[in-house]
Amino acid sequence: MINSQGRMHSSYTQTYKIQGGNIYNAGKASTEIKKILKQLGIDSTIIRRVAIAAYEAEMNVVMYAKSAILTFEVTPTTIKIVVDDEGPGIPNIELAMREGYSTATPEMREMGFGAGMGLPNIKKNADNFKIDSIVGKGTKLLIEIYIN
């Protein structure tokens, strides 16, 4: 997918299944994504933003949801991540987007997470961010980061 000028000319898609409940599993998909972006020769500042957003999203799934499908797509202009989870959903998205607001358990906090920075930090690293949630069903995140 990289031509002789080192530019991408097609798109790349990969999906990952994330299992909720085990915090030790978090980071597998984002590590993989980081590796792929490095191989594609994407700028390291952009890779870092994508990796952080993906990791925060993964962490949210392992902490709160049952499971999720993470879809990762790279086109010549955009890196897109969609995380569609099956879980409790978020009753008040506005509140969840506020820095410092968290419903994390003491166990999550002992692991250094659940400080209420996850969703705001995903938004901060994204060029385009959308969140939809249905209570009792799940939450869907769209994260887009532009390459140029």
Place this chain on the structure above:
Amino acid sequence: MKVSDIAEILKCEIYAGNSLLNNQILFGCASDLMSDVLAFSQSGAVLLTGLATVQTIQTADIADIKAVVIVRGKKPDAQVIKIAEEKNIPLLGTGYSMYEACGLLYNKGLKSTMVCDQQPRKNA
């Protein structure tokens, strides 16, 4: 500053990354909250933390942290050391407290990486 300089200043034990001690460290950051490391750090920093878990190394890898120093004399377990080796992240330990360790590195010229929106500016 090199990782080896940090090891010397903080009288560190080196748990992983013996071959990476010449890596350059541009900034310092300190936190037990991995969420804050992800939100406020910059690439190329050393992370000082009291949290010696697998997720510390995972966070460091994601955030392009170039070395991790476990403070307060805590010892990482074998699994943490193994992951640090796999991810090529030097893992060190110091008996200093977080406050002292930060002070010693700052005093040697290692600046902060943490970019906080509410931070008071110098001469402000």
